[in-house]
Amino acid sequence: MNGTAIEIKKSNLICEPGTGVSNVLEQLSDVVVRDSNGKKVSTGSIGTGYTIEYEGKKYTVVKMGDVNGDGKVNTTDALNALRYDVDIVSLNKYEVTALDLNRDGKSDTLDARILLKYDVGLENIEI
Numbered sequence: 001m002n003g004t005a006i007e008i009k010k011s012n013l014i015c016e017p018g019t020g021v022s023n024v025l026e027q028l029s030d031v032v033v034r035d036s037n038g039k040k041v042s043t044g045s046i047g048t049g050y051t052i053e054y055e056g057k058k059y060t061v062v063k064m065g066d067v068n069g070d071g072k073v074n075t076t077d078a079l080n081a082l083r084y085d086v087d088i089v090s091l092n093k094y095e096v097t098a099l100d101l102n103r104d105g106k107s108d109t110l111d112a113r114i115l116l117k118y119d120v121g122l123e124n125i126e127i
């Protein structure tokens with residue numbers, strides 16, 4: 001339910017909801033992980049908006065389902081998704097990517113529904 005897989009895709013590091021900084025450090029050699037404020041981190045959870053430096057390139061982390069970038073995937077993200085759908089909040093492109101859980105190219109209430117189902121254990125989020 002809480003996978004830790006990671007994948008580099010274009011300028012993003014895509015990861016599953018359970019991914020922590022340690023998973024990234026284990027799977028990529030000589031990598032630097034920074035939080036959304038640019039502070040270097042070596043432990044804890046990794047969230048959408050974090051960045052990594054790997055093989056001379058910079059990648060922005062997209063944690064699938066982590067819409068608000070706190071590293072957790074829960075109902076707060078679903079709420080943000082619904083607010084985004086009715087134009088109450090804006091999301092950056094990384095957050096929009098993190099929200100498109102059914103990969104139909106749109107980030108909308110269908111994806112918020114997946115988040116809610118994930119939160120109660122009825123849906124899995126994988127990369």
Ligand SMILES: [Ca+2]
Pocket residue numbers: 065066067068069070071072073074076077
């Ligand atoms: Ca979150």
Ligand SMILES: [Ca+2]
Pocket residue numbers: 099100101102103104105106107108110111
């Ligand atoms: Ca979608």
